[in-house]
Amino acid sequence: MTEGFRGQCLCGAVTFESSSDPMFQANCHCDDCRRSGGSVYASFAFVDETNLKISGDTKTYESLSDAGNTMTRHFCPTCGSHVYHSNSKAPSRLGIRAGLIESADWFQPQANVYASRRLPSTPIDPDIKAFDKMRG
Ligand SMILES: [Zn+2]
Ligand SMILES: [Zn+2]
Numbered sequence: 001m002t003e004g005f006r007g008q009c010l011c012g013a014v015t016f017e018s019s020s021d022p023m024f025q026a027n028c029h030c031d032d033c034r035r036s037g038g039s040v041y042a043s044f045a046f047v048d049e050t051n052l053k054i055s056g057d058t059k060t061y062e063s064l065s066d067a068g069n070t071m072t073r074h075f076c077p078t079c080g081s082h083v084y085h086s087n088s089k090a091p092s093r094l095g096i097r098a099g100l101i102e103s104a105d106w107f108q109p110q111a112n113v114y115a116s117r118r119l120p121s122t123p124i125d126p127d128i129k130a131f132d133k134m135r136g
Contacts, residue, residue, distance in 0.1 A: 005045070007101040009081035014056035016083065016096065018047045025098070025107060029122065030114040030134070032063060036073050036082045040119050043098035043109060049086075052094055058083060065089075066133060 006017040022045035033042035058074035065071050070088040075081065084096045098107050112118070115130035124130065 004051075005101050005104070007096070007104075009056075009076035009079055009083055009100060011076060011079035011081075013078045014054065014058055014076045014081070014083050016052060016054045016100075018045075018052050018096070020047055020051040022046055022096075023048065023093075024111075025109050026111045026113055027109045027124075028113045028134070029116075029118040031117065032071070033114075036061075036075075036085075037097065037099075039099075040122055042082075043107065044085075044095035045098050045101060045104075045107065046093055046095050049092045049094050052084075052096075054083070 003021060004017065004019045008015040024046040025044065027041050027043050029041045034040060057077065059077045061073050061075065063071050065087065071085055073085040074083050076083060081100060082097050083100060084094045086094050098104055109128060111129040111131060112124050113131050113134050115124065116132040118124060
């Protein structure tokens with residue numbers, strides 16, 4: 001991939017552009033990620049907020065992680081796409097839903113988080129790390 005990436009929600013009202021490549025890429029199999037996006041797991045590309053430009057208003061929903069940190073999820077108020085989230089433990093680290101990224105052929109998760117909650121039908125790559133939980 002070239003440096004950086006861009007993407008948008010389903011309707012296009014929210015767009016984003018990262019000037020850097022992701023610092024981390026992961027799949028999450030937790031119940032909250034399932035519910036927030038409606039798929040059986042979620043894929044994220046993490047970037048520092050200083051490298052991410054977001055255009056368009058989002059609505060937010062806050063919930064607590066298992067460790068008691070606040071997870072803030074940002075959604076497009078028009079089409080409902082979950083665009084990104086932050087965790088109060090490391091608030092400058094934003095997790096962008098990888099499915100919203102344009103030309104994301106490069107996407108390669110480095111870990112499966114909450115692998116213990118994975119649905120049996122969801123295939124996972126045995127060569128990457130699997131965490132039963134999330135530390136944050
Ligand atoms: Zn939208
Ligand atoms: Zn999750």
